[in-house]
Amino acid sequence: MTNVLAVESLSKQYGPTTAVDGISFQVARNEIVGLVGPNGAGKTTTINIILGVLEPTGGSIRIEGIDVATERSRALECTNFAAVYAPLPGNLTVYQNLRIFGMIYAVKRLSDRIERLLRDFDLERFRDVKAGVLSSGEQTRLCLAKAMLNEPHLLLLDEPTASLDPATAQDMRAKIRALADERRCGVLWTSHNMYEVEDVCDRVLLLSRGKILLEGDPKTLPRAHGKDTLEELFIAVARE
Amino acid sequence: MLPLFAWVAIDMVLWGFITKYLNAVSAAGFDFVPVFLGAVLLWDFFTRVMHGVTMAFMEDVWSRNFLNIFATPLSISEYVGGLVLSSIATSSVGLVVMLFLASSIFGLSFFAYGIALIPFLLVLFLFGIALGILGAAIVLRFGPASEWFIWPVPALVSPFAGVFYPISTLPQWMQHICWALPPSYIFENVRAIVAGGTASVSELMVGAGLAVIDVILVCWVFVRVYRHSVRTGLIARYSAESVS
Numbered sequence: 001m002t003n004v005l006a007v008e009s010l011s012k013q014y015g016p017t018t019a020v021d022g023i024s025f026q027v028a029r030n031e032i033v034g035l036v037g038p039n040g041a042g043k044t045t046t047i048n049i050i051l052g053v054l055e056p057t058g059g060s061i062r063i064e065g066i067d068v069a070t071e072r073s074r075a076l077e078c079t080n081f082a083a084v085y086a087p088l089p090g091n092l093t094v095y096q097n098l099r100i101f102g103m104i105y106a107v108k109r110l111s112d113r114i115e116r117l118l119r120d121f122d123l124e125r126f127r128d129v130k131a132g133v134l135s136s137g138e139q140t141r142l143c144l145a146k147a148m149l150n151e152p153h154l155l156l157l158d159e160p161t162a163s164l165d166p167a168t169a170q171d172m173r174a175k176i177r178a179l180a181d182e183r184r185c186g187v188l189w190t191s192h193n194m195y196e197v198e199d200v201c202d203r204v205l206l207l208s209r210g211k212i213l214l215e216g217d218p219k220t221l222p223r224a225h226g227k228d229t230l231e232e233l234f235i236a237v238a239r240e
Numbered sequence: 241m242l243p244l245f246a247w248v249a250i251d252m253v254l255w256g257f258i259t260k261y262l263n264a265v266s267a268a269g270f271d272f273v274p275v276f277l278g279a280v281l282l283w284d285f286f287t288r289v290m291h292g293v294t295m296a297f298m299e300d301v302w303s304r305n306f307l308n309i310f311a312t313p314l315s316i317s318e319y320v321g322g323l324v325l326s327s328i329a330t331s332s333v334g335l336v337v338m339l340f341l342a343s344s345i346f347g348l349s350f351f352a353y354g355i356a357l358i359p360f361l362l363v364l365f366l367f368g369i370a371l372g373i374l375g376a377a378i379v380l381r382f383g384p385a386s387e388w389f390i391w392p393v394p395a396l397v398s399p400f401a402g403v404f405y406p407i408s409t410l411p412q413w414m415q416h417i418c419w420a421l422p423p424s425y426i427f428e429n430v431r432a433i434v435a436g437g438t439a440s441v442s443e444l445m446v447g448a449g450l451a452v453i454d455v456i457l458v459c460w461v462f463v464r465v466y467r468h469s470v471r472t473g474l475i476a477r478y479s480a481e482s483v484s
């Protein structure tokens with residue numbers, strides 16, 4: 001497996017506060033890596049640094065071997081993201097949002113790609129509906145459709161299923177799993193739902209106070225640390 | 241579409257009738273239409289250009305779209321270029337509507353300004369772009385709450401730009417500020433042409449030079465503010481702050 005994302009000694013300091021403390025990890029093609037940890041652990045900070053919207057204090061990030069610090073635009077051409085706190089403009093329709101972001105990402109045969117995504121994410125009936133009037137679950141599906149526009153090699157998902165009902169969340173997990181398998185895409189996935197992480201992730205990184213404390217297969221990691229479930233392990237780490 | 245031409249249309253109608261009234265009550269021979277209505281039209285054009293940039297930027301603020309936009313491969317120069325293109329489109333609509341109303345209802349002919357009309361529009365356009373980008377930089381640096389400051393900027397600048405009166409009317413300290421502002425050179429020359437004289441090429445060149453310097457300067461400021469925002473996490477936090 002070759003790495004689509006390589007994070008090396010990454011750190012972020014806000015004055016005396018250390019948000020991310022020299023973490024290193026990789027995400028390979030076809031791999032879904034779960035980034036879990038308590039609130040304030042540094043998950044979103046890490047994702048923001050990878051996306052180039054936050055400058056690290058130290059360390060390096062390479063996406064497909066391209067250094068984000070020096071070739072940001074080229075690195076982000078093959079990257080995309082969806083986050084619960086980054087909804088798409090509510091005054092544009094579903095189609096307009098996908099069209100504009102498709103143009104920004106220079107997606108080839110954009111009309112065909114949008115039609116495919118509208119079908120895949122069950123958004124066809126909302127094509128001409130303004131994104132602002134969609135339910136939170138529908139907006140999440142739209143964000144995920146936008147995240148798939150450029151068929152990214154690296155997909156960053158910050159709590160992507162937080163506002164979805166269990167059935168839709170399961171469908172979305174299956175779609176993202178299929179994307180990782182079929183498109184040779186690497187996925188970095190943050191979630192507070194440990195059952196979801198256990199279900200979908202190949203590997204999990206447990207982050208606390210800016211450091212990676214544990215790393216491994218989410219199905220075997222709890223037992224290796226004397227816990228029955230990932231949730232129990234998470235709670236134990238969070239309370240330390 | 242309505243906001244693109246509604247306010248400029250109201251301005252044209254209002255000032256058109258004011259100038260007609262002034263023509264009726266003043267001494268015969270002086271035509272207020274090219275002096276006042278022409279000045280209002282040019283100033284509104286400048287305001288539309290500035291607001292065209294800031295409005296496009298504020299759309300991203302209001303829709304909490306910063307993270308989505310700045311996490312794409314779009315470079316900062318492409319983003320600013322997009323703001324300028326958006327302003328060209330919206331201000332052009334406003335200009336066409338103003339020209340139509342001013343000429344068809346009040347008989348203002350822009351041909352009266354001759355070839356000088358081109359540098360008039362160009363300098364006002366460049367200065368509008370400069371102030372628009374500066375406004376965007378201020379909001380990016382100080383957050384969405386600072387938008388209250390950028391909308392009245394044209395009104396704050398207008399007393400110093402000599403839109404309705406010669407710069408010599410102003411006290412000396414205000415005149416020093418006037419000559420640092422590109423529009424001052426434009427409106428002095430508008431009045432010179434209307435009075436039967438000719439435009440001063442050297443003054444227009446100074447105005448154009450200042451406008452170009454202003455554009456370069458504010459682009460530099462915007463890039464600095466953007467880098468500061470990326471370093472401190474302002475862009476990453478912007479979505480959350482806009483929500484709260």
